[in-house]
């Protein structure tokens with residue numbers, strides 16, 4: 006799929022005043038330098054979503070930026086999924102062979118990838134061990150996107166020696182910071198208001214996209230997420246069933262897999278087993294390029310849920326807020342700063358709490374619309390790609406000039 010050319014200039018009217026000029030000035034300081042981002046999948050999940058939009062914008066600003074993706078083995082992805090789960094606090098059994106496979110694949114990728122750049126940004130634990138390739142005068146950042154505030158110690162103790170070799174670690178929330186001997190930085194993720202996922206859609210475009218899904222003509226509750234236990238799709242179904250006793254509505258669970266997530270199919274099957282008996286529950290297993298489809302679903306929804314049990318930062322929360330939707334999210338990780346309780350949505354701690362807030366919003370549509378507008382403005386000020394770009398440029402300036 007070819008990403009259409011993205012220019013920073015197009016964001017002038019949509020981003021808060023001054024942001025675009027600030028980005029140009031920050032870029033001036035690092036012109037001629039080279040950068041490379043590395044992650045573990047080109048498609049699926051928030052990191053790939055952001056890199057697809059950020060990398061062309063960096064390029065538009067005249068910077069020499071590349072995006073490399075590591076290649077793993079099925080065992081490697083199982084190991085890194087276990088790391089992911091363990092860092093987010095779940096008990097995992099990881100054998101010494103699994104640790105060895107992790108290092109072997111990183112070494113293999115290190116031999117293959119071109120990591121020769123002034124600045125290297127490594128995303129998440131999967132490629133973290135690539136730091137053995139770090140050259141003395143280059144600036145390496147480890148960008149951790151997950152909620153690693155209460156990691157399983159054994160796994161963190163394994164990863165920490167790798168992380169400690171970086172010049173800095175970047176987290177999505179102050180709470181996620183670790184005891185490390187390197188500087189730690191805070192950076193919120195972002196969404197792109199001009200991408201197909203988020204751009205304006207006319208009513209006709211939206212309806213044309215949605216007609217292929219046979220969605221009942223009723224108020225729609227929506228959760229968009231990979232089929233992952235931390236996203237709690239079964240909890241969403243339970244909350245919907247409580248609501249359904251009083252409010253006629255439908256539930257859409259839209260998701261898909263990520264190339265580096267081997268658990269997705271199993272969770273999807275569990276969701277289908279629980280949801281398929283009810284004609285008002287629509288489970289959509291979407292291909293990775295369903296940006297317009299997700300855009301249309303988020304616009305059509307009356308209430309958007311992100312009932313995560315752990316979350317570094319929910320891009321889906323910001324996407325729905327940008328479309329003027331009140332979002333009900335789990336009181337976890339980044340969602341606690343994305344949603345201002347009672348102003349831009351609600352955070353909840355249980356299925357009952359979720360059901361209660363869904364009913365409140367369904368029963369008070371004009372209040373929900375006002376809340377949605379506040380959510381949109383909050384997103385404009387805090388979670389757009391232009392702010393994210395400035396954060397990166399500032400950090401890169403600092404790393405390169407110190």
Ligand code: UDP
Pocket residue numbers: 049050051052054202229230231259260261262291292293295296299318319320321322324
């Ligand atoms: N997404 C998608 N298709 C899907 C499920 C999710 O395109 O089937 C997108 C979603 O719109 C969002 C990103 O993937 O942009 C998920 O990011 P988030 O931070 O919410 O969660 P993550 O998957 O990174 O844990």
